Amino acid sequence: MTLTIPDTLFRIGDIADRNAMGCYLVGGFVRDMILQRPCTDIDIMVIGDPVPFAKQIRKELHGKNFVLFERFRTAQLEIPGPEGVHYKLELVGARKESYNPESRKPITLTGTLEDDLARRDFTLNALALSLNRQGRGDIIDQHNGLRDLKEEILRTPLDPEQTFSDDPLRMMRAARFAAQLGFTPAEEVIEAMETMHKRITIVSRERISTEFLKIMSSPRPSVGLIILHQTGLLQEIMPDVATMAGIEQVDGMGHKDTLFHTFKVIDNLSPHTDNLWLRVAALLHDIGKPATKRFSKQHGWTFHGHDAVGIRTAAKIFREMRWPMSHLDYVQKMIRLHHRPIPLSKEEISDSAVRRLMFDAGEDLLDLMALCRADVTSKNPRKVAKIMNNFTNVEKKIEEVGEKDLLAKWRPPIDGLDIMKELGIGEGRLLGAIKKQMENAIIDGRIPYDREAAITFIKAAYEQLQHEKE
Incomplete structure (x- = not known):
């Protein structure tokens, strides 16, 4: 497999060699290179301390917007790439994780390359590509991610129930990748989602919302939405939407399934x-x-x-x-x-x-x-x-x-303040009624779009309303 890797990233590998550190591209950037999808968000994992390494990259590659999270051994920055492209880098140290059952926030420890890849959500994101001069460009594939990419299947590196228990948001990501990439979740992945769907409630609404809107932005949103529905996740995150499912029969007469009609409407709309x-x-x-x-x-x-x-x-x-x-x-x-x-x-x-x-x-x-x-x-x-x-x-x-x-861009020739001034009335239902009558008269062509015509109309309308009260 031949991949075109930007020289800028090889320069990062050279910096790592000078520091005697293992350095790898990991995650979505590797996946998208293989799938030939554009991507400028790059995850780099090093065997060692990423903090001084990130500072060195900033200095040598003229990085900008540098953000450091020393507690999490993570740094973010932007570096210039070819033809005006800017890469957004996230640099992390290899780690292994454990989880409290009541939280999706991991307890992290320094780990090996193998530890780091095993903690990933799906095998297609558990690929690493070496940036070091020795072995440069080699892909490390411990969990058959290349096979799953070729077969367009979503699998987890570890047992899916464990993967989703550790971080329930990964169930949303399964639906999102299915919609974005057109991949099919493996049978055991769907079964685990059906078993674990209630655990999504420990995830913040903001994180759930981000994944949901990515599904809605995908080429065929219904692919992800159907997975959410079939696994029970939709009922947990958007019960009002899930309630649209089903067909009720009375006297042999049924209505169409509103939920699946809705999914079809979204798909009809999305290409346009x-x-x-x-x-x-x-x-x-x-x-x-x-x-x-x-x-x-x-x-x-x-x-x-x-x-x-x-x-x-x-x-x-x-x-x-x-x-x-x-x-x-x-x-x-x-x-x-x-x-x-x-x-x-x-x-x-x-x-x-x-x-x-x-x-x-x-x-x-x-x-x-x-x-x-x-x-x-x-x-x-x-x-x-x-x-x-x-x-x-x-x-x-x-x-x-x-x-x-x-x-x-239509606006009436006179507004509510004009009407109150001309008629000597205050805010309330009377004002709203007269303003609506005037707008309807203009839209229906009964009076011209003209300030004086509008004033004459509202005065007549006001007199008529006062007469009807008497």
Whole structure:
């Protein structure tokens, strides 16, 4: 096997030789070189004290952003590579680990190369490549990682139950690598995850969230999500999502499995966008369905109000997963509006209906239409083709209206302060009602987008409301 190794890394090996230290590339960088995947995050393991070694690298290779963790015998820094690339290095000493059953934080001791590789999560990450001049470029493979890379299988170096007990986050990483790389977890790995899934609760939400969002960012998120569901991990980390699973039958009538429909929607969407929070919106767009599911003999299964329930549940999930609240409004907007384009695609579309959709979606209109297209998961190709054609008609109508950029950034010609000043009223429901009437009148084309026209309208609306009170 011939690997192209940057000369910069061989210079690190030369520094190690001068210090009579064994020096190895380990972990994901070795794996990604073999798989020919781009990677600039590099783990280097040395047999000896990494702290003075890291300081020497910083000096000789002009390292920047140097961070030292002497207690953990770890250092981080950046060094320049070829063609403007910057490598992020993490240097550690070879170690062996033991664990307290109630914690995923290891008790670390100085170890050998063999100790260090055995503590890794999966065999594909338990490979080492020598940087020393003697044996330079040789791959150390004690756990058949090369075989597993070739066969595209995820296995653990040690017994998987022990591996996952030591660090339960590794179960999330199994699902993530399956989604990112397209690898299949070995049968014993899945069985261990099913046995150990409750142990994930000792891991911090922040760490769980990081792995989960990496699954959501992968080429086919459903691969990892299905593994989380089948092993019981999804129920532990996101019970509101897991609850969408299953089909209930009444009088021979069943509804589709909402969870697997959702997984399909995410996969449909993923080739068309790297927008992580649009993918999250796809995950949560039907999250309100379990709570609103009803059956009647007249109408069959209904989910009335599931968008409103979904908006509240999304906020709960954001808090539980420690996701940035700055993205919540966007996700809630997608949940609230994801059914809006569907009726437009089934009927003659009026300009005012299109304007209203454009106004409500604003700058996120294209994202909303992408989500709606992804939401079509029928197995009937003729039905799919018809729906997609109807969506195309909606998009053409949007272009015809010709006000896309204006409505995306639309603001009313007068705001709430103007209305209070003109009418002599304070904040409250009356103000909100009048402001909404004015906005609707402009969107529907009943009055022009003009300050004076808006003032005239609000005065008339106020008089009408006062008259109705009398």
